[in-house]
Amino acid sequence: MKFFVDTADTNEIRSLAASGLLDGVTTNPSLVAKSGKKIVDVIAEICAIVPGPVSAEVAATDYEGMIREAEVLRKIAKNVTIKVPLTPDGIRTCRRLSDEGTMVNVTLCFSAAQALLAAKAGASFISPFVGRLDDIGQDGMELIADIMTIYENYGFKTEVLVASVRHPMHVVDAAKLGAHVVTVPPATLRMLFNHPLTDKGLAAFLSDWAKTGQTIA
Numbered sequence: 001m002k003f004f005v006d007t008a009d010t011n012e013i014r015s016l017a018a019s020g021l022l023d024g025v026t027t028n029p030s031l032v033a034k035s036g037k038k039i040v041d042v043i044a045e046i047c048a049i050v051p052g053p054v055s056a057e058v059a060a061t062d063y064e065g066m067i068r069e070a071e072v073l074r075k076i077a078k079n080v081t082i083k084v085p086l087t088p089d090g091i092r093t094c095r096r097l098s099d100e101g102t103m104v105n106v107t108l109c110f111s112a113a114q115a116l117l118a119a120k121a122g123a124s125f126i127s128p129f130v131g132r133l134d135d136i137g138q139d140g141m142e143l144i145a146d147i148m149t150i151y152e153n154y155g156f157k158t159e160v161l162v163a164s165v166r167h168p169m170h171v172v173d174a175a176k177l178g179a180h181v182v183t184v185p186p187a188t189l190r191m192l193f194n195h196p197l198t199d200k201g202l203a204a205f206l207s208d209w210a211k212t213g214q215t216i217a
Contacts, residue, residue: 026163104123106127127161
């Protein structure tokens, strides 16, 4: 499974990239707004840190506007992935950009039918929002399972990028279902390290070692 981080905070991205765990980055207009930087500048900075796919989302909602914005964004770096909403105009934009060799991330997916449309349009990634489905009483992971089954049935190359991840179990459950990518906020990614028995065990080892009076280096 690939790990993407969902942020436009370049300091966080640098820190996580140094761990060797980061395969890519996803952003959206809300995250870019929080950064306080111009979108072109922040995407360029992120692309210089992370060699993997970096999703940059269009703000336009019509086809012509999306294409114009995509032209600007994809010139920033070779690893820019254009992010478009799962709307008729977004799918049309996806088809054109994909045919031109540009990576496309189709976002705001909430149904298997929508995911099928994105794959047919040649999307590089489909972003189902599991947390938001959980919020309204639906099972977000059931959607991931359905999409994985459909994509495997027809050999679609579109990668399932699990989004709106709220906690480590979302990551684990997505991995068990074979999802290709998970994108998580920095804090959630760091939570994957945590277990009380790890902390307890390390404390015991360090205590026992201190009693020996030894040093290794």
